[in-house]
Amino acid sequence: MxxxxxxxxxxxxxxxxxxxxxxxxxxxxxxxxxxxxxxxxxxxxxxxxxxxxxxxxxxxxxxxxxxxxxxxxxxxxxxxxxxxxxxxxxxxxxxxxxxxxxxxxxxxxxxxxxxxxxxxxxxxxxxxxxxxxxxxxxxxxxxxxxxxxxxxxxxxxxxxxxxxxxxxxxxxxxxxxxxxxLSNWGPVIHPPLIAHNLGAIETIAERFDIHADGTSPSVLATTRALDAERIALRRALGFGEPHWPLTDYYAGRDTSMYPPDAKARLLASGLWRESVTLEHRYVGEDIRCGLVLNVALARLAGVEVPVGAAILTLVGTALGEDLLAEGRNPRSLGTEDLDELRRNAREGMTMLAA
CATH class of the missing domain: 3.40.50.720 (NAD(P)-binding Rossmann-like Domain)
Structure with missing residues (x-):
């Protein structure tokens, strides 16, 4: 092929x-x-x-x-x-x-x-x-x-x-x-790591391994809550199992997207001891695009997402931006109609849009 x-x-x-x-x-x-x-x-x-x-x-x-x-x-x-x-x-x-x-x-x-x-x-x-x-x-x-x-x-x-x-x-x-x-793990794993670790990111730089050093029990509590919001949104929009809970990854289950020993391999590699700035993909892709999308869709669907909204507020304040207004929200996709989003995602576009 x-x-x-x-x-x-x-x-x-x-x-x-x-x-x-x-x-x-x-x-x-x-x-x-x-x-x-x-x-x-x-x-x-x-x-x-x-x-x-x-x-x-x-x-x-x-x-x-x-x-x-x-x-x-x-x-x-x-x-x-x-x-x-x-x-x-x-x-x-x-x-x-x-x-x-x-x-x-x-x-x-x-x-x-x-x-x-x-x-x-x-x-x-x-x-x-x-x-x-x-x-x-x-x-x-x-x-x-x-x-x-x-x-x-x-x-x-x-x-x-x-x-x-x-x-x-x-x-x-x-x-x-x-x-x-809405199965994407990036907007769940990385936003809490950025929001909770901004001080270390900006002062320790490449000496700070955001996955090894930044994934503390309190950060994981935020991650679990953010993932619960993602799953609640999936259910509200009618998507069924599997919801790909992130706990499968941290618990090393074979239902995870990665093998059971993936976390151990990642840490052992030492490859993620790198400089993560506010220009990093974790911010541009997983917060400005992914988390903004999840929070904006949740609000349209009437799903409470206080953790996701708080992260957007905190990181947006650090950036000096209104992330929810400027990121990948439904308005930027051309529709705020959830029925249209669901229908066209399932059936395809019927005509070439501008």
Whole structure:
């Protein structure tokens, strides 16, 4: 299968490695940054190490996606609109594009090209970091990968999910793209870590491991409460089990999105001892986009979300912004009608929107 990977971040490096090892014909596109020599990537996983070379590396987006069976885009949610502006005119009807994860990027894609299937996952398939130019470490790969699409049903969706499952055999199909967006763990794990640890983030910097040092019992209490709000929203919108409770990850259950020993592997790797600023993806993607989306939808649905709202207030104050007004809220998606959101996420867009 021809699989195109878009982007140059941690997730894109890991996807090039994983999909190449899976036997796929991998193309790798980056906007302008140089590739490692020949596109070769050295990798280290939990139990293996080696090197892969994708079939094609290119800065030509059209060449990268032409004829691709699946396009995988592990790009930040904040980069999705600009990427989609360049990408959607190049796509052929029936192609499949997967945001990993998506933060409801499926909606943004489907508005532009309703004849293309847009998928998104509930988490990045990998816990990974680029460790040097041309080198990536992937200590954890997802064991259960929730994925939904817009449209959620029909031949276009069925074909796209079959292609995605061929690339990611651990895929678990969800009802649609909104179901997947509300399964996303990023807007639950990272906002409490940012809100509770701003002092350490700004003063200790790269000496502070936000996952090892910042995940204290009191922070986890906030995380559990925020996850309960996410699950309450899912129930209010009619989504059923599984709700992918984050407690499965911390308890090491095999129903988690990651293997039971994922947390131990993450901490042992030491890869997350890095500088996390207010410009980090945890803020731009998981707070400005993901948490804003969850809180705004909850308010439309009449679901009380005091923890999520408080985090937006605290972090927004630090940033000097009204996050709920400026982030990925329903108004920015083009509708505040929950019935329309649910219907179009499930059935697909009926016409090309502006």
């Amino acid at each position: 021809i699989v195109t990977v878009l982007g140059g971040g941690n997730g894109s490096h890991a996807a090039v490695v994983d999909l190449s090892l899976g036997g796929h014909d991998v193309r790798w596109w980056r906007r302008s940054a140089p590739f490692p020599d020949g596109g070769r990537l050295r990798y280290r996983t939990h139990d293996d190490a080696g090197e892969v070379t994708p079939a094609l590396v290119t800065h030509d987006l059209g060449a990268a996606v032409k004829g691709a069976d699946l396009i995988v885009a592990p790009v930040p949610a904040t980069a999705q609109p600009e990427l989609l502006d360049a990408l959607t005119p190049l796509l052929a009807p029936g192609q499949a594009v997967a945001f990993t994860p998506g933060t409801f990027g499926t909606w943004l894609g489907a508005k532009r090209r309703p004849d293309v299937a847009f998928l998104e996952t509930g988490t990045l398939p990998y816990l990974t970091r680029v460790t040097a130019p041309g080198e990536v470490s992937i200590p954890v790969i997802s064991g259960n990968l929730p994925v939904g699409s817009i449209p959620g049903t029909g031949a276009l969706a069925d074909d796209a999910h079959a292609r995605f499952a061929a690339a990611y055999p651990m895929a678990v199909r969800l009802a649609d793209g909104l179901d997947a967006a």
